[in-house]
Amino acid sequence: MDIQRKDVHNSDLPVLCQACESRHRGVCGALTPDQLLQLSKHSTRRTLEPGAELAGESIQTKTYSNIISGVVKLSKMMADGRQQIVGLQFAPDFLGRPFRKENGVSAEAATGVKVCSFPKQVIERMIGEMPELEHKLLEQTLDELDEARNWMLTLGRKTAGEKVASFLLLIATHAFPDNESDSVEFELPMSRMDIADFLGLTMETVSRQLTKLRADGVIRIINNRHVEVPDIARLSDRAGM
Template structure:
């Protein structure tokens, strides 16, 4: 995106952060240059491929991350293998559960993902010292709670057709948060199986509903992943709003 501008007045902002697309968004937006410097001493950036587990059993418990780009899926699994995706996270969301062991939620990269990670103890210390940081976290958590509850309505009360339309609408709005136009186009960040696991359906049902939307010209699909929506209002109607 933006190339970092030289800024003498901010020469103490860490280089890594100057180049970060999320510098002013997400939790880092709450930090001063000094604080960023402290944090960046312990931060590491990495890019991961789709399918990489970011929180689970492996490398998670000791670190928190900011999502810089890409989509992360949060999911839960039952003993017999049934799976439910309980949330999608986009940049600049914060990844990781402060003050608590993860509650059986695992996080996995859905697309190529870039994250900036910090050790758990550094973050927790800073949270204790900086009310503003905790405030940002509360805001994000409240947003996630709203989204979770919206999705509960989708899972519990919508038909398969409405669910699939709701999913497409969700991706439309999150891919371009301030899109005002009536049409959009995007790549689906996940497979039919993942979509089914997010909607509480089977892959086949998802596929059939996509076909129906396609036949009704509500959407166009090329190469299975690329979707264009000529009229968001019509999609929204199909989603039950």
């Protein structure tokens, strides 16, 4: 595919960028059509299966990526092999840590994931040349910092029921940011064991709390992983928001 070919209905943008669901909300939204064309010359679109590794914690960084769809799980490993899930990323998040030789976390596809990847040196050069791109990356970094602080509150102060509701609310709002409906449905992006790890709970506690939310009509669970939230505001109340 010639990624520099222009669409007759929108001749300013590369075809690859026109088809990108995350361009307007992601870091590429800061770029002009000419800058997008320059970046598209180096970009690679990839589709990954659940469980595929996108980045290793101590592996030298060679590429950065925009998440186009799906959920990415971020983890850190202790010296004795214990692992902790420390965050989730969604479209249109930027995956990678610019100006650092190695990744600070491991990144794994929690669901099927589509990413658009770029060589490290290309992105870092463009950051230096384009203040708009640097600003957009800083803005996303600060948003992630705010979310990390909110998640510290969830882990440190909320009850088990509020933690599980907060996790479901995180998926409902971040995986579907353009949803304007009062309801949403989705596939759980992680196993109950991984959810328990992420929330600092046991798997049995997670299962009990999901059962309670279902019994109270806050959620519906179909085929174990498919969740329906008929009223997001009610789920938010149960999350202590």
